[in-house]
Amino acid sequence: MPWLRPLSLGLLVMLAYYVAGRVGLAMHAYVNTSITLIWLPAGIAVAALLRLGGRYWPAIYGGA
Numbered sequence: 001m002p003w004l005r006p007l008s009l010g011l012l013v014m015l016a017y018y019v020a021g022r023v024g025l026a027m028h029a030y031v032n033t034s035i036t037l038i039w040l041p042a043g044i045a046v047a048a049l050l051r052l053g054g055r056y057w058p059a060i061y062g063g064a
Helices: 004-029 039-052 054-063
Strands: none
16 A cells, blocks of 8 residues: 555644644743744644655645
C-alpha cells in the first residue's frame, strides 16, 4: 500500500496544525489580548510545505 505513508503524513500534518492553532488560541487568555499566537501553526505549515512538498497543502488547509 504505497498510498498509506503519504496519507498518514498528511493526517499528521493536519493534526499538528490544528492542535498548534488551538493551543495558540488557548494561550490568548494568558498573554496580552491584542495578540494571537500564530507563529507555531505557521511554522508547522511552512516546514511541512518545504520538507514534504506542495502536495501537502490540502492537509494544511484541512487543519485550518
